[in-house]
Amino acid sequence: MKTASDLRIPFAWKDRHPVLLERCLYIPNFYADHAKWIPSSWSDREFFGNEAPVVIEYCSGNGQWICNRAKTMPHINFVAVEKRFDRARKIWACLQREAIPNLFVVCGEAVIFSKHYVPPISISEVFINFPDPWPKLRHAKHRLVAPPFIAALDKVLKRGGKATFTTDDRPYLDLMLEILLLEKGWKPLLEKPYFATNWADFGSSYFCDLWQKKGRTIYHLPFEVSR
Numbered sequence: 001m002k003t004a005s006d007l008r009i010p011f012a013w014k015d016r017h018p019v020l021l022e023r024c025l026y027i028p029n030f031y032a033d034h035a036k037w038i039p040s041s042w043s044d045r046e047f048f049g050n051e052a053p054v055v056i057e058y059c060s061g062n063g064q065w066i067c068n069r070a071k072t073m074p075h076i077n078f079v080a081v082e083k084r085f086d087r088a089r090k091i092w093a094c095l096q097r098e099a100i101p102n103l104f105v106v107c108g109e110a111v112i113f114s115k116h117y118v119p120p121i122s123i124s125e126v127f128i129n130f131p132d133p134w135p136k137l138r139h140a141k142h143r144l145v146a147p148p149f150i151a152a153l154d155k156v157l158k159r160g161g162k163a164t165f166t167t168d169d170r171p172y173l174d175l176m177l178e179i180l181l182l183e184k185g186w187k188p189l190l191e192k193p194y195f196a197t198n199w200a201d202f203g204s205s206y207f208c209d210l211w212q213k214k215g216r217t218i219y220h221l222p223f224e225v226s227r
């Protein structure tokens with residue numbers, strides 16, 4: 001049986017390039033030629049080999065949430081996006097161990113992946129689960145939920161596609177709301193104040209469980225792209 005250590009990057013750092021390895025797309029950092037990648041259809045055999053809707057989870061961490069979702073929703077194709085290789089390979093190990101045919105792993109940065117590697121208007125729904133809040137102002141540039149990421153999502157989501165942002169960090173939630181309400185063609189799916197708390201059917205993830213145990217409120221902010 002394959003374990004996490006069976007997934008290795010098959011080239012030296014100086015020769016880095018994006019590569020598809022057994023249900024994992026590896027996208028290197030500090031690489032100048034992302035724009036040369038020609039995205040192929042999700043229905044190609046190297047991805048899912050079928051036409052089922054595709055859902056992306058960004059910031060998948062160790063993959064607890066998406067592995068469970070994929071197992072309970074076999075009629076949907078799931079893509080886990082995680083920039084850390086040690087975490088991405090844990091998700092890949094789960095996919096191999098539990099033989100989950102409707103799960104694919106991307107080890108790469110969310111904006112780069114969405115901008116250069118996802119076919120336009122091909123995604124039904126995205127979940128952004130507990131993105132790092134980077135609370136200090138001097139670290140704000142690291143926050144994922146910012147206009148470049150939303151612009152990239154806008155290009156890949158289908159008409160009527162959904163995007164749900166989940167966080168325990170209230171200032172980050174307020175910032176997300178400020179950004180999303182300005183976005184043309186994006187509309188909140190809930191009435192004002194636009195978010196719900198502690199969704200029972202959200203599922204579980206490492207950070208969701210951790211923050212809930214500590215008594216923190218979890219905020220869910222669902223939007224629809226109606227352009």
Ligand SMILES: C[S@@+](CC[C@H](N)C(=O)[O-])C[C@H]1O[C@@H](n2cnc3c(N)ncnc32)[C@H](O)[C@@H]1O
Pocket residue numbers: 058059060061062081082083084087108109110111129130131132144205206207208
């Ligand atoms: C706070 S953890 C949440 C993990 C998981 N969603 C959970 O709930 O347990 C945030 C994760 O997002 C990943 N991450 C942060 N920024 C990212 C980006 N720009 N692209 C892809 N992954 C990112 C981090 O490596 C980390 O694993």
